[in-house]
Amino acid sequence: MTSNAAHPSVRALVGSVLSLCSACACPSSPDDLPANPTITLSAEEYESARQTSSEAVCERCNGGSREAALREAGFFAGEITVDCSVSENADGGATVECHVGTQCDAGRAPRALAASPRSSLEGWWANMALREAEAITAFDELALELAALGAPAAFIERARAAREDEVRHAELCASMASVAVPPAPRLTLTPFDPMRFVELNAAEGCIRETFAVIDTLARASRASDARTREVLRTIAMDELQHAQLSWDIDAWARRHLGPPARSTSLAAKRRATRQLVARAGRNEAHDGPVALAPQVRRALAYRFIHRLAA
Ligand SMILES: [Fe+2]
Numbered sequence: 001m002t003s004n005a006a007h008p009s010v011r012a013l014v015g016s017v018l019s020l021c022s023a024c025a026c027p028s029s030p031d032d033l034p035a036n037p038t039i040t041l042s043a044e045e046y047e048s049a050r051q052t053s054s055e056a057v058c059e060r061c062n063g064g065s066r067e068a069a070l071r072e073a074g075f076f077a078g079e080i081t082v083d084c085s086v087s088e089n090a091d092g093g094a095t096v097e098c099h100v101g102t103q104c105d106a107g108r109a110p111r112a113l114a115a116s117p118r119s120s121l122e123g124w125w126a127n128m129a130l131r132e133a134e135a136i137t138a139f140d141e142l143a144l145e146l147a148a149l150g151a152p153a154a155f156i157e158r159a160r161a162a163r164e165d166e167v168r169h170a171e172l173c174a175s176m177a178s179v180a181v182p183p184a185p186r187l188t189l190t191p192f193d194p195m196r197f198v199e200l201n202a203a204e205g206c207i208r209e210t211f212a213v214i215d216t217l218a219r220a221s222r223a224s225d226a227r228t229r230e231v232l233r234t235i236a237m238d239e240l241q242h243a244q245l246s247w248d249i250d251a252w253a254r255r256h257l258g259p260p261a262r263s264t265s266l267a268a269k270r271r272a273t274r275q276l277v278a279r280a281g282r283n284e285a286h287d288g289p290v291a292l293a294p295q296v297r298r299a300l301a302y303r304f305i306h307r308l309a310a
């Protein structure tokens with residue numbers, strides 16, 4: 001993550017990820033892809049690769065002309081998969097047959113995916129209502145912590161406005177689930193630790209909340225039901241403002257609290273992006289009103305990280 005990503009416009013960032021991933025479909029592989037490469041490792045190279053890690057032998061396949069052609073066609077590094085089969089040679093070395101493909105080989109994401117059964121769908125919205133109600137308290141806490149840090153009054157105002165957004169989100173989600181609006185949990189005050197504040201804001205706000213906007217807008221664009229589309233978009237556009245607040249607070253805190261805050265923020269963002277990629281491709285049992293195929297979630301996560309690092 002470079003300094004260019006230090007203080008992005010979340011609207012521009014989200015827009016670029018979603019436009020790059022226009023229909024969240026992968027680019028087309030060229031028809032005339034070069035053949036899968038085969039490489040020969042000497043006994044020494046083979047031994048050293050095997051000792052490094054179980055994937056290290058296949059990693060020697062990187063740089064093959066097939067991979068270069070896929071990159072040329074618009075695939076990002078994270079979307080290109082490399083697998084291999086290894087046969088050991090008489091001299092102790094190995095012949096490695098590389099299998100270079102893409103995560104998109106499993107097929108493109110459907111434009112509109114089937115809705116979950118009504119009961120589980122209502123359960124999903126009810127759960128969302130609870131999470132939105134928790135966010136009300138989280139913004140109460142944020143406003144108090146910003147005051148404790150001596151942050152500009154504008155940040156505190158924006159945290160209070162975000163709190164009101166979360167009230168509306170809880171109401172919207174509860175109405176989608178036909179349940180009563182859940183109450184916001186009571187605020188429990190814990191000893192204030194500025195570095196913990198920086199860490200949580202960087203991971204939860206800058207990385208997870210920004211990616212949640214991308215994820216929600218991608219789902220909204222696939223929703224076949226107009227009401228679902230409207231509710232998801234309304235929530236996402238408010239969350240975009242909340243994510244921007246997190247990045248603005250992050251930039252201010254890094255200046256205000258100096259080098260320890262800078263390293264804490266960077267480490268938290270790196271950890272959160274690693275977790276994001278690890279989780280992006282998992283199959284989720286309860287995926288809400290609109291499911292995103294694992295390869296689409298992975299593509300979004302990689303493109304988000306790529307834009308952050310650009
Ligand atoms: Fe929300």
Ligand SMILES: [Fe+2]
Nearest residue numbers: 135166239242
């Ligand atoms: Fe939010």
